[in-house]
Amino acid sequence: MSRLKKEFLELLEKDKEFRYTVAGLIGLNEILNRLNKHDEKFIEILKRLDKHEEELVKLREDMNRGFEIVEKHISALGARWGIMTENAFREGIKGLLEKEFNIKIERWKDYDNEGIVYGYPSPIEIDIALKDEKIILIEITSHARASDISLFKKKCIFYEKKTGKIPSRLIVVTPYADENAINTSKKLNIEIYTKV
Numbered sequence: 001m002s003r004l005k006k007e008f009l010e011l012l013e014k015d016k017e018f019r020y021t022v023a024g025l026i027g028l029n030e031i032l033n034r035l036n037k038h039d040e041k042f043i044e045i046l047k048r049l050d051k052h053e054e055e056l057v058k059l060r061e062d063m064n065r066g067f068e069i070v071e072k073h074i075s076a077l078g079a080r081w082g083i084m085t086e087n088a089f090r091e092g093i094k095g096l097l098e099k100e101f102n103i104k105i106e107r108w109k110d111y112d113n114e115g116i117v118y119g120y121p122s123p124i125e126i127d128i129a130l131k132d133e134k135i136i137l138i139e140i141t142s143h144a145r146a147s148d149i150s151l152f153k154k155k156c157i158f159y160e161k162k163t164g165k166i167p168s169r170l171i172v173v174t175p176y177a178d179e180n181a182i183n184t185s186k187k188l189n190i191e192i193y194t195k196v
Helices: 002-014 016-101 146-163 179-187
Strands: 104-112 122-131 134-140 169-173 191-193
Touching: 104 146, 122 146, 134 146, 146 169, 146 179, 179 191
Parallel strands: 134 169, 169 191
Antiparallel strands: 104 122, 122 134
């Protein structure tokens, strides 16, 4: 045994590759021993994580529901603010045009029995500016999309059909219009006034 031990020590001393191999085996063995000791702790941690997974899923669902509720409230407030802003702006423009430029502003209302505008019978409202013989149809909105422009055009067509009067201009006033809305307004001969 001592001879074998002596040869082993000589090999370790002289043969670099042998030395690294033995060191690697000793290191691997040490790692495996330590892993075995920690297996129980690791398994316990996994069990705890498993128990908490259901709670985390429920918490995530609750948070998502909460975010949806907050988003709905913010959207409702934004819509309400948009309507209030549109009405305030409409009244401001009306006061300015009537007092300073002698242009009469009125809100025209009628009922669309044929569903020309929305595809089903519904009440229709549109702002009209009148000066001498000129009729200008106006849409004031807080945000204009292409669909809003198309809908305004349908309202104008309905107005012409009901009154027999052809407006000289169609105008949309909005603080924000997306690019599709601007392109659609050009195609439908509608003037759009927005921030650029």
